[in-house]
Amino acid sequence: MSTAHRFDRGHTDDLMSFLAASPSPYHAVANAAARLEKAGFRQLAETDAWDASSGGKYVLRGGAVIAWYVPEGATAATPFRIIGAHTDSPNLRVKPLPDSGAHGWRQVAVEIYGGPLLNSWLDRDLGLAGRITLRGGEHRLVHVDRALLRVPQLAIHLDRGVNDGLTLDRQRHMTPVWGLGGVREGDLIRFVADETGVAADEITGWDLMTHSVEAPSYLGRDRELLAGPRMDNLVSVHAGTSALAAAATGDEPAYIPVLAAFDHEENGSQSDTGAEGPLLGNVLERSVFARGGTYEDRARAFAGTICFSSDTGHAVHPNYAERHEPGHHPVANGGPILKTNVNQRYATDGSGRAAFTAACERAGVPWQHFVSNNSVPCGTTIGPITAARHGITTVDVGIAILSMHSARELCGADDPHLLASVLAAFLAG
Structure with missing residues (x-):
């Protein structure tokens, strides 16, 4: 596969803006919805009756968005072409009683969400994002995008064997500091209230999480790489949004x-906004x-109906090539990957491969295979869940990245645009 430097700078710049503006699932769906609104989509309430009109429509629920475009002349039996993705990423999330501290340090109590590379969150400047719920049920987005919190690592002088193997206790070692003076009950929520311009006693619920405040950036001598947060899986959310807007x-x-x-x-999809819930099926049936x-x-x-479940996969790591399947080494900027696992950790079969190949050919985009090493457990996606729950043909695709589940991941700067091109070709039929 050619890895010539040819990426669409406009698309990649736009992705970088999307990543920076989407520190939580709630921000990601709000930003996706705003882009769809510009393309003529309108929001529907799940509690309202839906009509038969054509055009673009979407539903928001928490950190999930389902959007679709009904073309003129579509019948009740017209099949769907679905791009599936997810909005969440592993991180540190604020506990219900957040005010913590010890030995003169003020801290914020957090719970580990998903499967992060814990060491990537050490000694990193962190902001705070998510949403709050007010007494009347209204939601407000929160985005404190400055150095606010930090999980300090123990100095090597106090752990001489740290470079022989770092061991982190999730409860004891991952609590960030954010000041001095010890525990002050209600401190964090008062701070959030001031940041969002509401009274602290109006905040009755919150879904808050940390994020790295370091901006996405090009990397490398020729700037052919892209480093940034939450690529797993906002790269696919951004590409899917672009593809749907183009289709409309x-x-x-x-x-x-x-x-x-x-x-x-990242924690199993079992929620009312997860892929294993009824949201997608309800929306498609109501349509x-x-x-x-x-x-x-x-x-x-x-x-x-066919679904392309789009999520990131592993590029071959130059320092750990033995961990990869020897005959399948996806490379950065080599084009989207087709993910296969015969034990149904991915949903791709031969028919799905044919659909993916056809979309790549229509887009004029190269593509690659991803298969896990037999000795290394294979991850999974929403693909098998979507196929099993709804009985629809599903294909697992994505782009190849390094440092998956790190606070900051790495991909080829060509690949997001190449993925978006394939997804657009797929939706266009």
């Missing part, structure tokens, strides 16, 4: 293009029934 503003597609960006993939369809139409539409 170009020639009328032969299918109904859909973006399904879920929350909670069929709003167009006057029957259960028979729903069955026909689902039978003809």
